[in-house]
Amino acid sequence: MLKPVSDYFSTLQKQIAESLWPQRRVLMVGPSAGGKTTILYQLKLGETVTTIPTTGFNVESLTPILGVTFTIWEVGAYWNNRGGLWRHYVQGTDAVICVVDSSDMEQIEEARSTLWRMYEEYDEQLRGSALLVFANKQDYLHAMAVAEIRDRLELETRAGRRRWHIEGGSSAVSGDGLVEGMAWMTTQLKGRTWRQALGM
Numbered sequence: 274m275l276k277p278v279s280d281y282f283s284t285l286q287k288q289i290a291e292s293l294w295p296q297r298r299v300l301m302v303g304p305s306a307g308g309k310t311t312i313l314y315q316l317k318l319g320e321t322v323t324t325i326p327t328t329g330f331n332v333e334s335l336t337p338i339l340g341v342t343f344t345i346w347e348v349g350a351y352w353n354n355r356g357g358l359w360r361h362y363v364q365g366t367d368a369v370i371c372v373v374d375s376s377d378m379e380q381i382e383e384a385r386s387t388l389w390r391m392y393e394e395y396d397e398q399l400r401g402s403a404l405l406v407f408a409n410k411q412d413y414l415h416a417m418a419v420a421e422i423r424d425r426l427e428l429e430t431r432a433g434r435r436r437w438h439i440e441g442g443s444s445a446v447s448g449d450g451l452v453e454g455m456a457w458m459t460t461q462l463k464g465r466t467w468r469q470a471l472g473m
């Protein structure tokens with residue numbers, strides 16, 4: 274049976290909107306005090322805010338980066354899936370940002386086990402999503418090198434075919450490395466740009 278013409282228009286409208294103004298949903302996770310909220314508001318406001326531990330979640334849509342609007346969900350204390358909350362957050366996720374304190378060995382250990390557990394349990398929902406790791410707090414003198422954090426997180430061995438990137442120079446307080454990390458993510462998630470949509 275033929276669908277009403279309005280249905281076709283509404284699909285077309287959605288496709289045009291997606292081509293012109295892509296929206297991407299990002300899940301931001303990581304151990305407590307790694308710097309997630311600080312990064313979120315550096316990206317949103319371009320300034321360092323004073324934070325308190327996030328008990329629920331924070332959600333912010335950023336000014337479009339290279340035409341892509343990112344909506345970032347920061348999951349706080351429950352990132353270890355206490356209360357089974359992951360299932361609410363993983364739906365529709367285009368990318369995961371994992372933030373770790375580069376100076377804290379225990380945090381990196383926690384991030385390694387929790388991150389891969391999340392991917393195992395929600396393989397279907399997270400399939401095809403990109404993974405960006407911010408090796409944060411690189412301004413600390415005793416921060417680990419990015420290659421060491423990459424190895425400790427077992428990124429090369431466990432990410433499989435997933436697109437991943439670790440941004441080493443990142444400091445949420447100075448803002449260093451955040452733009453570089455987001456630029457990588459944009460190239461992974463942009464899909465069709467307005468130029469492509471218009472055949473340019």
Ligand SMILES: Nc1nc2c(ncn2[C@@H]2O[C@H](COP(=O)(O)OP(=O)(O)OP(=O)(O)O)[C@@H](O)[C@H]2O)c(=O)[nH]1
Nearest residue numbers: 305306307308309310311324326327410444445446
């Ligand atoms: N020196 C330094 N301090 C940072 C950096 N990023 C965050 N901090 C500080 O680390 C503390 C925790 O930062 P948050 O952004 O609240 O951490 P979070 O990951 O959101 O923590 P939860 O919400 O509890 O999971 C704050 O005092 C920040 O100012 C950084 O790159 N360098």
Ligand SMILES: [Mg+2]
Nearest residue numbers: 309310326327
């Ligand atoms: Mg927080």
